[in-house]
Amino acid sequence: MSPHESRAPRTGGVIWRRTVPAARQARILPDGCTDLIWSSRTGLVIAGPDTTAALATLTAGERIVGLRFPPGTGPAVYGVPAAALTDQRVRLDAVWPAATVREIEERMGGDDPGDLLDRVAAARLAAVGGPDRRAGAITAALAAGRTVGETAAGLGLTERHLHRASRDLFGYGPKTLARILRLRRALALLRAGAPKATAAADAGYADQPHLSRDVRALAGVTLSDLVD
Structure with a gap:
């Protein structure tokens, strides 16, 4: 913070x-x-x-x-x-x-x-009785690297119902949310001093180029623009 x-x-x-x-x-x-x-x-x-x-x-x-x-x-x-x-x-x-x-x-x-x-x-x-309790569970599961299917099963939902709930709670489906959360994990690791390849691997990317492509797609700039 x-x-x-x-x-x-x-x-x-x-x-x-x-x-x-x-x-x-x-x-x-x-x-x-x-x-x-x-x-x-x-x-x-x-x-x-x-x-x-x-x-x-x-x-x-x-x-x-x-x-x-x-x-x-x-x-x-x-x-x-x-x-x-x-x-x-x-x-x-x-x-x-x-x-x-x-x-x-x-x-x-x-x-x-x-x-x-x-x-x-x-x-x-x-x-209104507080936030929807599913929000925290969905976020935690996807942030931990669970697949959409695993996340849905853990909540007792079908993947279709999970997608609907995610749009209501987050504004987009669980795959997009997982992609955004993964990028946030990688950036946090990089800002803490981790090498780019290490941050990519620890955040769940296939490799550093995969991370670089996601940065370009989601942030609109290069990885170096964000962290160098």
């Missing part, structure tokens, strides 16, 4: 904060998560699950606070399936009552923004 990040105590997510010193574009890599984001420029926005890297345009002086939910948790907070948000940035008042969103935005100046987002999201989760 970076110095700009902290654990969200109520939702189990990550609160992150940024102040933009100069206008730029930021490359956001897919991670299987959704974020609830407040910006001093745009207000409250949902960042849906990305299938490939997204480019965010940031303006000088902009203040941004986000709450990144654990994979599969966001849909329970927003009240819409993740597939309706895939590869999109949607204003929160498109899915919540405008008056509710306006009230939250008015409070962002007085309260700690990250804590407020966590409290608001926790209240929504409590109202």
Whole structure:
């Protein structure tokens, strides 16, 4: 976790904060998560699950606070399936009552923004009985390298039902989620100092070129661009 990040105590997510010193574009890599984001420029926005890297345009002086939910948790907070948000940035008042969103935005100046987002999201989760429990089990199984068939069997689902549940929870099917989680594992190993070939093997790739192809496809840049 970076110095700009902290654990969200109520939702189990990550609160992150940024102040933009100069206008730029930021490359956001897919991670299987959704974020609830407040910006001093745009207000409250949902960042849906990305299938490939997204480019965010940031303006000088902009203040941004986000709450990144654990994979599969966001849909329970927003009240819409993740597939309706895939590869999109949607204003929160498109899915919540405008008056509710306006009230939250008015409070962002007085309260700690990250804590407020966590409290608001926790209240929504409590109202619906918490996140879908299958989300954590699916994520854990795929992150551990289980096949789609093994993951479905472990949950007592058919592969078809697993695919449907994954689209609702994560915004895409289990094969795409597994591919994204594998890339995140490899990048974490590389940033911890592992050689590229070792990181590729330990993350579950056939070889380093396989990792390089996935980086190009999912991040839109070369492996060296990301880690060198």
